[in-house]
Amino acid sequence: MIPLIRAELLKARASRTTRVLVAVTPLFCALWACLPALMPAASDAVRMANVYNMAQQAYVFTMIIGILGMCGEFRHGTITWSFLASPRRGRVVLAKLAVYGLVGLVVSALSALATLVAGAALLSSQGHPALSADVPWVLTGAVLGSTLYALLGVGLGALIRHQVGAIALACLLFMYGDAFLAWLVPDVFRWLPTGAARALGGMRLDSGGELLPAWGGGLLFAGYIAAAVLAARFITLRRDITG
């Protein structure tokens, strides 16, 4: 397993797309954090929560990094080399989970740091309180959530295999699909991946729908990852590699 993980790490580091996404994500989060810092809010606590919750926005990027890491192999046909070196295909996916979990963790931590620096600087410059005891928890939750999205990306990539299809489907599902379902049936939101991830971040919804406790959200999200990986293992991973 260790050689496979090292090989995946080398490929992840050598990929220009991954490097660009790793650099862009913290900037993106820092920019988003500026918006609620400048907006009027019901209370200082709410304003702070809105600012630091922007660290969660890294999830789109970490998920795409995970999808690209897996689907890129199918897109470029390099999966042939990977499976020739390791005919036990499940191990290739496990190595990718390990590596993109790590990449996701690094990106998420950098993004949380960027959100903290940008948010705190702007809040204090506006004369608002910039820190509270809740802030570390909000940021930790955001880091965990975005890291898990990278793993979900790998699982979805292995299941769907088609790069553009996987990214389009994942973005539709997690940016709009879950919200739409929640609008139809509000009680269901806490059980959806987005609801589980938000519970992890300790985020509370404006609509008032209660989320699971953070540990419950984390477990549920891990369950979604496991479901995607297992589905891939038993459905698409066995398929013929014909070109």
Next chain:
Amino acid sequence: MRDDPAITDRRRMTSIRVHRLRKSFGKVLAVDDLSFTVPEGTITAFLGPNGAGKTTTLRMLLGLVRPTSGEAVLGGVPYHELDRPLERVGAVLEATSFHPGLTAATHLEAVRIAAGLPAARVARVLEQVGLEAAAHRRVGGFSLGMRQRLALATALLGEPDTLILDEPANGLDPAGMRWLRGFLRAYAHEGHTVLISTHVLAEVEQIADHVVIIAAGRLCWSGPLAGAGLEDLYLEVAG
């Protein structure tokens, strides 16, 4: 370290055997009850018209395509049961399967690490295929011939005793063809086994000592190449 390479190689020799192999993709029967053996230490030409099932057969040997029935084994076992497969069998499939953003050296390094091979192998195989000068260029800018050489370099990483090559002459210029011919001759001369699919009969005729011809997924002819011209034989049995 090996005490005596010749003896170790003989012990490690990986025979290729295809037995009653079938593969259907939906309603299309790509390979139909195909059986043949590749004698160890020979260069065996694997011939047949387009769509005869050559690529599918080679991919079944390499564990990339799952047979519908029958078996395709290397050294008596399916590819996925080989211990350290890259040290037994090297494979060249499509010329295009590289990440265009990686350099040749990084691509080789990734495969080398995944297979747990010594670090010195990357420089060695680049030298073997004559790609040292292009080692740190991105594969996206490579010509088809250079990709073929890189694919062969990848196949050689594990110092395998068997090579399985699918149309390796595709995209090679005359100098590249001559180089490949010389390379395979030298490789077989060391007692190694080569199974090579190709359409360039004149080229393979100069180096092959055994032929397997298939058409429509079935075996047409299999045996040593002696005397009669390969083109005549091919057109007679598969034409």
